Amino acid sequence: MKKKNKKVNAAILVIGNEILSGRTQDKNVSFISSWLNSKCGISVNEVRIIPDLERVIVRNILELSKNFNYVFTTGGIGPTHDDITAKSISRAFKVKYEYHKEAFKILENYYGKSKFNDGRKKMAKMPRGANLIYNPSSAAPGFIVKNIISLPGVPSILNSMIENCKRYLIKGSKVHSKTLNLFTVESNISKKLGLIQKKYKKFVDIGSYPFFRLGKIGVSIVSRSTSKIKLQSVNKDLIKLVRLKKIEILKI
Amino acid sequence: MKKKNKKVNAAILVIGNEILSGRTQDKNVSFISSWLNSKCGISVNEVRIIPDLERVIVRNILELSKNFNYVFTTGGIGPTHDDITAKSISRAFKVKYEYHKEAFKILENYYGKSKFNDGRKKMAKMPRGANLIYNPSSAAPGFIVKNIISLPGVPSILNSMIENCKRYLIKGSKVHSKTLNLFTVESNISKKLGLIQKKYKKFVDIGSYPFFRLGKIGVSIVSRSTSKIKLQSVNKDLIKLVRLKKIEILKI
Numbered sequence: 001m002k003k004k005n006k007k008v009n010a011a012i013l014v015i016g017n018e019i020l021s022g023r024t025q026d027k028n029v030s031f032i033s034s035w036l037n038s039k040c041g042i043s044v045n046e047v048r049i050i051p052d053l054e055r056v057i058v059r060n061i062l063e064l065s066k067n068f069n070y071v072f073t074t075g076g077i078g079p080t081h082d083d084i085t086a087k088s089i090s091r092a093f094k095v096k097y098e099y100h101k102e103a104f105k106i107l108e109n110y111y112g113k114s115k116f117n118d119g120r121k122k123m124a125k126m127p128r129g130a131n132l133i134y135n136p137s138s139a140a141p142g143f144i145v146k147n148i149i150s151l152p153g154v155p156s157i158l159n160s161m162i163e164n165c166k167r168y169l170i171k172g173s174k175v176h177s178k179t180l181n182l183f184t185v186e187s188n189i190s191k192k193l194g195l196i197q198k199k200y201k202k203f204v205d206i207g208s209y210p211f212f213r214l215g216k217i218g219v220s221i222v223s224r225s226t227s228k229i230k231l232q233s234v235n236k237d238l239i240k241l242v243r244l245k246k247i248e249i250l251k252i
Numbered sequence: 253m254k255k256k257n258k259k260v261n262a263a264i265l266v267i268g269n270e271i272l273s274g275r276t277q278d279k280n281v282s283f284i285s286s287w288l289n290s291k292c293g294i295s296v297n298e299v300r301i302i303p304d305l306e307r308v309i310v311r312n313i314l315e316l317s318k319n320f321n322y323v324f325t326t327g328g329i330g331p332t333h334d335d336i337t338a339k340s341i342s343r344a345f346k347v348k349y350e351y352h353k354e355a356f357k358i359l360e361n362y363y364g365k366s367k368f369n370d371g372r373k374k375m376a377k378m379p380r381g382a383n384l385i386y387n388p389s390s391a392a393p394g395f396i397v398k399n400i401i402s403l404p405g406v407p408s409i410l411n412s413m414i415e416n417c418k419r420y421l422i423k424g425s426k427v428h429s430k431t432l433n434l435f436t437v438e439s440n441i442s443k444k445l446g447l448i449q450k451k452y453k454k455f456v457d458i459g460s461y462p463f464f465r466l467g468k469i470g471v472s473i474v475s476r477s478t479s480k481i482k483l484q485s486v487n488k489d490l491i492k493l494v495r496l497k498k499i500e501i502l503k504i
Contacts, residue, residue: 021286021295119443186331188369
């Protein structure tokens with residue numbers, strides 16, 4: 001039986017002035033995107049980085065929620081005044097922003113009643129109807145409401161939670177990729193490469209990325225497809241091109 | 253004379269499947285954003301990462317061009333089939349996509365007539381009316397058309413070109429920042445910090461970012477403002493809070 005090619009996509013909404021200002025280098029986008037593709041067959045098709053402003057978060061949540069199967073948000077679910085992700089999502093969907101009973105209990109147990117102050121309690125407030133994404137490293141849960149999955153901004157905590165998102169996600173067909181690293185310049189192969197891309201237009205995406213290694217200039221040719229068979233065909237055509245042009249392949 | 257507070261903003265549009273898929277870690281956003289703020293007083297207010305698809309590029313160029321003073325694009329201006337930034341911008345603004353005479357000459361001189369093949373010639377094609385952003389490291393120029401500034405995706409090349417963007421930019425008021433690194437947890441200070449933010453609402457943005465250092469948990473409090481005087485006032489209030497709570501300051 002032929003397996004059906006099922007496309008499931010996602011967007012990532014990075015919420016945080018510190019990323020926009022350049023103070024902090026985002027590391028969550030590549031992590032989430034790689035994980036979604038390899039573990040769930042979900043492709044990230046858009047990323048946005050926006051400031052901690054309610055009206056901006058609301059607008060982006062509504063836009064992305066409509067256009068993608070899933071939206072992952074990172075950042076803004078901590079205890080301080082600039083953590084307004086949960087409140088803004090509630091506003092976007094016009095649902096109550098209130099204590100989530102289970103989240104409240106988890107946090108109360110974690111900190112102990114005497115140390116469970118207002119800041120910490122705030123982390124239990126979520127849009128009504130949210131389901132929890134458990135947090136094995138620092139207790140405060142993320143949540144999913146409609147097709148929005150909200151995770152924290154600290155990479156180590158986010159990484160520890162990602163597997164707990166899986167149960168909420170519909171899986172798509174995995175995108176396989178094959179990389180050929182060539183010691184050549186892009187313009188030497190660009191014409192033929194364009195023809196190969198044209199030939200496999202519907203099935204394979206071919207990308208060309210310059211690199212500098214061992215003091216030489218090179219190009220990584222990355223082919224991506226849900227079909228392993230089509231990937232092999234592309235690879236054969238690429239190898240033909242490489243032999244024709246007498247290009248050295250870099251083996252890693 | 254009181255200096256007028258002039259706000260100039262920008263968006264960054266990262267064009268490239270390799271960033272979206274997680275294969276490549278973007279490094280240009282934090283570089284461009286830091287440079288724009290420190291050298292030009294321009295704040296980056298939104299970033300989008302999108303695939304190499306013409307209709308997606310066209311839509312995003314039109315949206316961002318309308319909503320921000322400047323839009324910086326990165327990626328997609330090389331010689332291969334997946335480099336479609338210049339063509340897509342031409343399409344967005346309904347102007348011709350054609351050889352830029354000066355760019356053509358620069359590239360012809362750089363490669364020499366015999367090695368100036370079709371792939372390389374493609375890098376001289378731009379939207380009609382574009383002005384060049386010179387490239388001291390690998391010749392192929394970026395360009396500016398309307399309020400869109402197009403730069404390459406390779407960080408070392410982009411970095412070498414950024415100073416050449418300056419002459420096209422209107423400068424804004426620089427945003428100054430002050431960071432206080434505290435050995436405490438966010439929830440210990442979140443309430444008072446919220447009050448300080450409220451007091452300086454119109455003038456200063458205060459962000460709170462957890463860190464882990466020397467085996468301890470801490471929080472960086474980052475205050476940002478175009479007014480150095482307001483920043484000093486915030487800092488005084490923060491120091492009061494730190495003393496009250498007997499929090500250790502991490503000096504770097």
